[in-house]
Amino acid sequence: MKPFLTIDPTLTRPALLLRLALIGLILGGVAALFAWRAGWFTPHTLTQKTVIDTFEKVDGVFPGFRRNHAKGVCFRGYFESNGNAAALSRAGVFSPGRIPVLGRFSLGGGLPYVTDAPSTVRALAVQFQLPNGEEWRTAMINLPVFPVQNVQQFAEQLVAFAPDPATGKPDPAKIQAFVAAHPATARALPLIQQRPISSGFADSPYYGLNAFTFLGTDGKPTPVRWTMIPEQPFQPSPAADPATLDKNYLFDNLIAAVRTAPQRWRLILTIGQPGDPTDDATITWPDDRQKIDAGTLVVEQIESEAVSPARDMNFDPTILPDGIAISDDPLLSARSAAYSVSFTRREGERKEPSAVTTAETGK
Amino acid sequence: MTSKPRTQFAIQSRLLHWLMAVMILAMLFIGIAMVSSLADYHWLVAIHRPLGIAILILAIIRLINRKLTKLPPFPPTMSPAERRIASASEKLLYALMIALPLIGWGMLSAGHYPIVMFGAVHLPPILPAHPELFAILRAAHTVLAYLLFATILAHVGAVLFHTLIVRDRILDRMALWPVRRPKVADPAAKSLE
Numbered sequence: 001m002k003p004f005l006t007i008d009p010t011l012t013r014p015a016l017l018l019r020l021a022l023i024g025l026i027l028g029g030v031a032a033l034f035a036w037r038a039g040w041f042t043p044h045t046l047t048q049k050t051v052i053d054t055f056e057k058v059d060g061v062f063p064g065f066r067r068n069h070a071k072g073v074c075f076r077g078y079f080e081s082n083g084n085a086a087a088l089s090r091a092g093v094f095s096p097g098r099i100p101v102l103g104r105f106s107l108g109g110g111l112p113y114v115t116d117a118p119s120t121v122r123a124l125a126v127q128f129q130l131p132n133g134e135e136w137r138t139a140m141i142n143l144p145v146f147p148v149q150n151v152q153q154f155a156e157q158l159v160a161f162a163p164d165p166a167t168g169k170p171d172p173a174k175i176q177a178f179v180a181a182h183p184a185t186a187r188a189l190p191l192i193q194q195r196p197i198s199s200g201f202a203d204s205p206y207y208g209l210n211a212f213t214f215l216g217t218d219g220k221p222t223p224v225r226w227t228m229i230p231e232q233p234f235q236p237s238p239a240a241d242p243a244t245l246d247k248n249y250l251f252d253n254l255i256a257a258v259r260t261a262p263q264r265w266r267l268i269l270t271i272g273q274p275g276d277p278t279d280d281a282t283i284t285w286p287d288d289r290q291k292i293d294a295g296t297l298v299v300e301q302i303e304s305e306a307v308s309p310a311r312d313m314n315f316d317p318t319i320l321p322d323g324i325a326i327s328d329d330p331l332l333s334a335r336s337a338a339y340s341v342s343f344t345r346r347e348g349e350r351k352e353p354s355a356v357t358t359a360e361t362g363k
Numbered sequence: 364m365t366s367k368p369r370t371q372f373a374i375q376s377r378l379l380h381w382l383m384a385v386m387i388l389a390m391l392f393i394g395i396a397m398v399s400s401l402a403d404y405h406w407l408v409a410i411h412r413p414l415g416i417a418i419l420i421l422a423i424i425r426l427i428n429r430k431l432t433k434l435p436p437f438p439p440t441m442s443p444a445e446r447r448i449a450s451a452s453e454k455l456l457y458a459l460m461i462a463l464p465l466i467g468w469g470m471l472s473a474g475h476y477p478i479v480m481f482g483a484v485h486l487p488p489i490l491p492a493h494p495e496l497f498a499i500l501r502a503a504h505t506v507l508a509y510l511l512f513a514t515i516l517a518h519v520g521a522v523l524f525h526t527l528i529v530r531d532r533i534l535d536r537m538a539l540w541p542v543r544r545p546k547v548a549d550p551a552a553k554s555l556e
């Protein structure tokens with residue numbers, strides 16, 4: 001019987017060992033390169049996994065829920081484009097006409113059962129379903145600027161603003177130290193704190209914050225930021241003692257409003273000029289920049305997370321149709337990466353009932 | 364010439380082998396790099412999807428080609444047991460080259476993602492949106508990618524062993540240029556007779 005392996009008999013013993021070592025070196029080298037690319041030798045760099053771990057450390061783990069913007073309710077409706085933006089972007093969403101949308105209103109933070117409060121960050125996520133099967137997904141919040149420039153600062157901020165286990169409140173010294181170390185945050189915080197706070201989800205504006213690049217039919221790039229401006233007139237946040245308000249009052253009011261009439265927002269595009277920063281969401285562009293009203297988002301029906309396909313959807317802001325591209329804002333790739341980890345974790349977990357139930361939404 | 368048994372794989376088989384070797388190795392490195400990079404994630408995934416689908420198409424063509432062409436017989440230096448292992452590992456490589464991109468496509472479908480290739484070009488979903496299905500396929504994509512990497516390492520290790528230690532010129536069988544059969548049989552091959 002033949003041996004399993006044969007060795008060239010003309011090879012001397014040292015030559016044989018040398019050749020074996022060479023094979024080991026090649027295979028080991030490729031494996032080491034792989035492990036290095038996988039980040040196994042640099043366990044302390046910030047990755048999408050450690051960003052989501054940070055959310056879980058600060059807020060705890062609520063299986064099945066988003067690691068940020070955990071409390072929410074979903075909706076259906078449509079977007080009616082008026083064609084005004086078609087010259088700037090070849091994306092089908094801007095051709096005149098109506099397309100279906102799916103979306104979600106939420107509160108910032110990783111606590112799915114948190115009590116609604118006026119100053120908590122409110123958010124609107126939308127999936128535009130283009131006729132040719134393309135999609136545009138965007139996730140916006142009611143802050144006029146973002147407090148940080150990149151994901152490293154975001155992760156630091158999560159820790160700095162986390163409630164101290166001893167007091168249950170954030171530690172002012174830590175916050176001060178963070179703000180002092182980050183001038184961009186120091187500039188942004190007053191704008192965030194002085195924003196007019198409306199009565200609820202329906203009369204809030206929602207800002208896309210990150211800059212994107214619109215591409216016309218001729219391929220011409222235009223830097224753009226977008227905002228959803230409510231048609232519902234602004235009403236100030238109720239003066240009532242927050243303690244007397246229902247735990248879900250923001251969501252309940254939204255459900256009641258949509259039940260009375262479809263709620264509408266105008267999609268307003270702000271056109272950047274050469275020199276306007278596209279890589280820094282902590283800075284607004286000058287007020288005199290051209291604004292284009294591209295159409296109307298209409299929210300027709302609220303659905304609970306338990307029944308809506310929007311629960312099991314990742315509103316990754318880099319899911320874009322041809323005609324909209326990401327800018328050089330480093331937040332965009334980081335958001336895409338982090339949302340993917342949050343989505344992957346929650347999809348594999350058993351779902352717990354959401355705070356806003358089907359009984360409340362009626363669907 | 365025609366009477367002699369072929370010692371090289373067919374030219375299209377050799378071209379496919381090296382083209383896909385580069386693509387698959389690139390794909391494994393892109394995959395592993397993107398899931399641990401916040402800054403490069405977006406553009407790496409944007410390459411990962413269409414490159415993976417290109418691998419799927421080529422792998423199907425390659426499988427059909429393998430069924431249709433005659434393989435050169437194994438070199439005499441390979442024992443029956445080694446031949447069985449070699450065949451099995453080749454089948455595993457084919458299975459993974461096809462399964463991995465299919466799972467990638469299936470998991471994005473189950474995750475309710477659009478499957479964007481480039482520009483406005485995108486693929487239809489091949490599975491319904493379903494959370495648990497997404498989670499299972501996402502985990503399978505990782506496990507099978509690691510298995511593919513390990514199988515490729517073993518494959519390359521075996522080829523290197525034959526090339527450097529058995530010295531039966533096995534690489535010639537996959538060389539992109541034509542290699543004539545040596546007039547005198549290999550010393551190693553001879554020693555077996």
Ligand code: HEM
Pocket residue numbers: 051065066067068069072104105106123124125139140141146150151154207208209210281313314315331334335338339342343346
């Ligand atoms: C690096 C910075 C950021 C990180 C790490 C981050 C992280 C996250 C995570 C983990 C989720 C949950 C994703 C899911 O499971 O589906 C989320 C949701 C969300 N984020 Fe961010 N985010 C960042 C920046 C932003 C910015 C700049 C905005 C607004 C312009 C924003 C708006 C939203 C909204 C609206 C949602 C909820 C989407 C939904 O309803 O599914 N985020 N974020």
Ligand code: HEM
Pocket residue numbers: 376380383384385387388429453456457460515518519522523533534535536537
């Ligand atoms: C992604 C990596 C690779 C894959 C998936 C792969 C796959 C395969 C497969 C399936 C075969 C069987 C022939 C066929 O059906 O095409 C084969 C043969 C072969 N491969 Fe690779 N290969 C890879 C990388 C390499 C590398 C890096 C080398 C060089 C060290 C190599 C050298 C060979 C040789 C010499 C053969 C012929 C074996 C024989 O004589 O039967 N392969 N490969």
Ligand code: HEM
Pocket residue numbers: 337340341344387390391392393394395398408411412413414415416418460463464465466467468471478504505508509511
């Ligand atoms: C030969 C084909 C393929 C190989 C070798 C491959 C390899 C990989 C690897 C190594 C990873 C990282 C896994 C981890 O560490 O968790 C990955 C992730 C991924 N792959 Fe693939 N892949 C292939 C095909 C595809 C295809 C065709 C698609 C989609 C059309 C796809 C979509 C993805 C996605 C979306 C991720 C994960 C991103 C995330 O979790 O954030 N892959 N792939």
